[in-house]
Structures are given as structure tokens and as C-alpha cells.
Amino acid sequence: MEKTLNRIHPVSDPEATYFLQVSWEKDLGAGFGVTLSDGQCAWTGAVSEAEISREAADMEMKREKYVEELKKALIAGEESVGKYNFTIS
8 A cells, every 4th residue: 555645734724734644555546545634633534436537527537637636636745835725624
């Protein structure tokens, strides 16, 4: 299993720091787990392969392109800072 951990500062609260961990088996497109923490609380969830396909279709984007964008936003780290915005709700 592969994992990444990134520090994010959501646009909804730019002074706050959150930690986003993403874990996946063979490929992010096959589904992945997420853990979000503010240092005091943690929230976990999972995204299935079917949900990824459905979201790509909803956005009228080829699935492969959508998975590439997910990789950039969720696991690329420092090279994606400023390119993607996160909102905590």
C-alpha cells in the first residue's frame, strides 16, 4: 500500500493547517482512502473506483484525465501548492 501525507491550508480558513493522508493499493484510479486531520480530530473516508468513474462522467472528463487531476491535487505535494484549493465544510 502506498501513502502520502500533505499539509494543506484550506481557502475556507487559510490560517488553519490540516493534514491530508491519501492511501491506495495499485493505482489511485482503483479507489483510495483519505484521512483528514486538524491535529486534534481526524476524519476518514474511502472513494471507490465506481465513484471516481461517476465523478469523471459528471464533469464530462475522460476518466484517465480525471485520475491524473486527482493525483496532482491529492498526492503531488509541493509542486501543486497554489494550483488547487481545498475547502473544509
